[in-house]
Amino acid sequence: MYTLTIDEGGRDVSTPHDTPEAAQAALHAYLVFSDYYYQPTQLSAAHAAYELISLTQGQPRVVGVATIEPYTELAARRDLRAVFAAIGPAHALAS
Known part of the structure; x- marks a missing residue:
């Protein structure tokens, strides 16, 4: 898995992709x-x-940055901890 992150004007959006080529596309x-x-x-x-x-x-002016990088198990655990911290484990497991 790979993550494409686009940060434009302070708004960042990350999307998962199966391959670096898919993220590039x-x-x-x-x-x-x-x-x-x-x-x-x-x-x-x-x-x-x-x-x-x-x-x-x-x-020409730079309006943002984009990165493509592997989505590691460590990143997945960090994201899961962030979800639990934001909405609570009981609610996260119920949804």
Whole structure:
């Protein structure tokens, strides 16, 4: 599993994907929809980071960042703890 995280203007959204290629395709769709371009800032086998660039006002400006990285068991446990902390274990298990 891989996570695509897009942080634009302080709002971050994370989505799970089966492969890094699927995460890359989702990022590309987001860029087309938002009329943005991207510039790689870090590319490795385990992690990719990009700046999101807008050209709408004639000058290129960075409007956000995107990362693609493996979704590890450690991250899954952290997310589960966050859910339990936010809504309580009894409610989380009941839903």
